[in-house]
Amino acid sequence: MERRQVLAVGALSAWTLFVWGQRLVNLATGDESGPSAVVSVVLSGVLSGLAVAAAVALVTCWRGGGSMTAGWRRTVVQVFAGLTVAVWAVRGTAIVVDWRSPGFVAVHVVLAVVSVTLAVAAWRSVTATRQVATVG
Numbered sequence: 125m126e127r128r129q130v131l132a133v134g135a136l137s138a139w140t141l142f143v144w145g146q147r148l149v150n151l152a153t154g155d156e157s158g159p160s161a162v163v164s165v166v167l168s169g170v171l172s173g174l175a176v177a178a179a180v181a182l183v184t185c186w187r188g189g190g191s192m193t194a195g196w197r198r199t200v201v202q203v204f205a206g207l208t209v210a211v212w213a214v215r216g217t218a219i220v221v222d223w224r225s226p227g228f229v230a231v232h233v234v235l236a237v238v239s240v241t242l243a244v245a246a247w248r249s250v251t252a253t254r255q256v257a258t259v260g
Contacts, residue, residue, distance in 0.1 A: 132249035133182045133201055136242040140175035140208065143235055144168040167211060174204040178246075198250045208243040212236040 147168045151161055181197040216236035220229055 126249070129249040130182065132242070132245040133178055136205065136208070136239075136246040137175040137179040137182070139238065139242055140171055140204075143239065144171045144175075148172075171204075171207065171211065174200070174207060178204045201246055201250045205243040205247040209240050212239050 144167070147164060150156075151164055151168075156164075177200050181200045184197070212235075216232065219232045224232075
């Protein structure tokens with residue numbers, strides 16, 4: 125397995141578990157309720173589950189000496205990365221458009237940028253194909 129795959133998928137998985145795990149902690153200890161809290165719990169659970177699935181794919185690949193570009197492993201990472209980008213496109217836009225404090229917006233923009241950057245890197249690491257030079 126290539127080092128860039130390990131770094132990209134591992135970083136996205138760890139980052140996602142940190143961000144959305146903390147969101148679950150904030151929901152459990154805060155006073156937010158209603159539909160937005162339910163959506164946040166479901167979203168946090170789905171993204172955390174995908175992060176775990178990607179980590180499992182990474183570990184099984186590493187232990188078996190296989191490639192992240194093969195079969196279900198690639199699909200798991202692509203779904204995980206794609207959903208990460210989609211979630212932050214919607215959530216990030218909503219946070220910026222809603223009236224929030226500048227600090228709140230700044231923190232969430234940084235979370236979004238890091239998440240999307242890691243998602244793109246993970247996607248690219250499992251879909252990149254090596255170019256073979258041809259003479260002719």
